Amino acid sequence: MILVANKEQNMKKQEITSIEKYRPVYHYTPKKNWMNDPNGMVYYDGEYHLCYQHDSNDIIFSDMSWGHAISTDLVQWEECAKAIVPDNDGLGMIFSGSAVVDKNNCAGFGVNTLVAFYTSTKPRQQQSMAYSIDRGRTWIKYIENPIIKNEEWDSIPDDFRDPKVIWHKDSQKWIMSLAVKDHIEFWSSCNLKDWTKDSEFGQGVGSHGGVWECPDFIELSVDNDQTNKKWVLLVSINPGGPNGGSATQYFVGEFKDVDGQMTYISSQKDEKWIDYGTDNYAGVTWSNVENKAIAIGWMSNWDYADKVPTNNWRGAMTIPRELELKNIEGEISITSKPAFALKQIIGAAIATIDDASINSNINVGEELSSSRIKVKMDICDIKDVGIEIGNSKGEHVKIGYNKLDTYFYVDRSNSGENSFKSGFAKLHKAKTNRNLESLDMEIFIDKSSVEVFFNNGERVMTEIIFPTEDFNMVKIFCDNKIEIREFDIKRISLI
Numbered sequence: 001m002i003l004v005a006n007k008e009q010n011m012k013k014q015e016i017t018s019i020e021k022y023r024p025v026y027h028y029t030p031k032k033n034w035m036n037d038p039n040g041m042v043y044y045d046g047e048y049h050l051c052y053q054h055d056s057n058d059i060i061f062s063d064m065s066w067g068h069a070i071s072t073d074l075v076q077w078e079e080c081a082k083a084i085v086p087d088n089d090g091l092g093m094i095f096s097g098s099a100v101v102d103k104n105n106c107a108g109f110g111v112n113t114l115v116a117f118y119t120s121t122k123p124r125q126q127q128s129m130a131y132s133i134d135r136g137r138t139w140i141k142y143i144e145n146p147i148i149k150n151e152e153w154d155s156i157p158d159d160f161r162d163p164k165v166i167w168h169k170d171s172q173k174w175i176m177s178l179a180v181k182d183h184i185e186f187w188s189s190c191n192l193k194d195w196t197k198d199s200e201f202g203q204g205v206g207s208h209g210g211v212w213e214c215p216d217f218i219e220l221s222v223d224n225d226q227t228n229k230k231w232v233l234l235v236s237i238n239p240g241g242p243n244g245g246s247a248t249q250y251f252v253g254e255f256k257d258v259d260g261q262m263t264y265i266s267s268q269k270d271e272k273w274i275d276y277g278t279d280n281y282a283g284v285t286w287s288n289v290e291n292k293a294i295a296i297g298w299m300s301n302w303d304y305a306d307k308v309p310t311n312n313w314r315g316a317m318t319i320p321r322e323l324e325l326k327n328i329e330g331e332i333s334i335t336s337k338p339a340f341a342l343k344q345i346i347g348a349a350i351a352t353i354d355d356a357s358i359n360s361n362i363n364v365g366e367e368l369s370s371s372r373i374k375v376k377m378d379i380c381d382i383k384d385v386g387i388e389i390g391n392s393k394g395e396h397v398k399i400g401y402n403k404l405d406t407y408f409y410v411d412r413s414n415s416g417e418n419s420f421k422s423g424f425a426k427l428h429k430a431k432t433n434r435n436l437e438s439l440d441m442e443i444f445i446d447k448s449s450v451e452v453f454f455n456n457g458e459r460v461m462t463e464i465i466f467p468t469e470d471f472n473m474v475k476i477f478c479d480n481k482i483e484i485r486e487f488d489i490k491r492i493s494l495i
């Protein structure tokens, strides 16, 4: 398999793009059919593995297995053979999970084996394991699956899934976080095969509008201070998101030995969200990446994922993002920024600060539909300010900040096709407690999505859109005087 994209592959990608008008240029999409959550994300031997919930026969969710793509740089992806598929083991479909590198051969499959953990769905949800001894090219199911049985069928509901496994240095154990209906369970193991339940976290804290799913558990330093580290628990929830449907919340806390059991403790009171848009779900981080938390999420929402008007394929991933912990006005929160890898595909400018004008459309051409906009402005005396991107048909998306009520927003009310789901065409908000004097936005546009990083990723909003014609116009809007400090639009292409 050739992993480094060559010109021929890129040509193919370009052809596909023109036939399928909503297919993104630089976001991962499966060649065919349905995709949801990212799974089994592990970095090993110079390669990032991205597995995902995939239905190989249909563009709706039905017969799930792990699709698989590999990249050496997080932007050029090569779809390869499916990693893990259902068979006649009687354990059903392959639901979400994670993968690790077993550097010390704890499981006995060999040094540096890639070991994956997933949920089997039959007869009830239980945890299973598979491993690869050939750098992720083929995966062997563990003969004694399931490794965590769902034995108490009467008391455990059939929401017992999405194992995320990490190596926990302090306790010298593998820790698995598992989503169980309305909480997370922490299990531990020394050999990756035998697991003991240590503790639970979540009842009565955080958001509980729906079932808890797809946890991730990462240790991050605050403001890059290696002596001040916190454990962050990511929990996806469906429904119950800040703007409806599914979304990913997080907690900041400590992970400690309490009476011999590893226990998560967080005093966090408020709900916190990785992304306030409606279209970043089940996002988790790559394992085995040193000193960085690089995450990717499924760019859709269970509210309408099976109805979006794409042909041949359904579901894309977000751009890869780096998660950091920052102390913002006394509160420790996650900020997200586009992963460094994206720099290599951000190309020439299609508009610069010299093109900036206020409250009038600037026609920058169709390259806007696969581009990155950066803007920074002083906004002392305004009520409402932002950027509108649109096309000649009047379809547009407004991205801005309402200073009066202190919220960021993305308004996709008139962004193109939207009749597939009532309530899709709406303005979504990300509340901030701060009254800003200056607004900073980095916006990634890719055919059918916008991802907005407000004020250096203090708030993020990811939204899918379906404009019937490529966007080619930009307008900076405001209701009073602003000072534009920075403005540029750069094309993004994989060639």
Ligand code: FRU
Binding pocket: 036, 037, 053, 064, 095, 096, 097, 119, 161, 162, 213, 214, 282
């Ligand atoms: C989250 C989820 C997971 C489950 C998977 C099934 O989107 O519901 O909890 O494992 O999707 O595809």
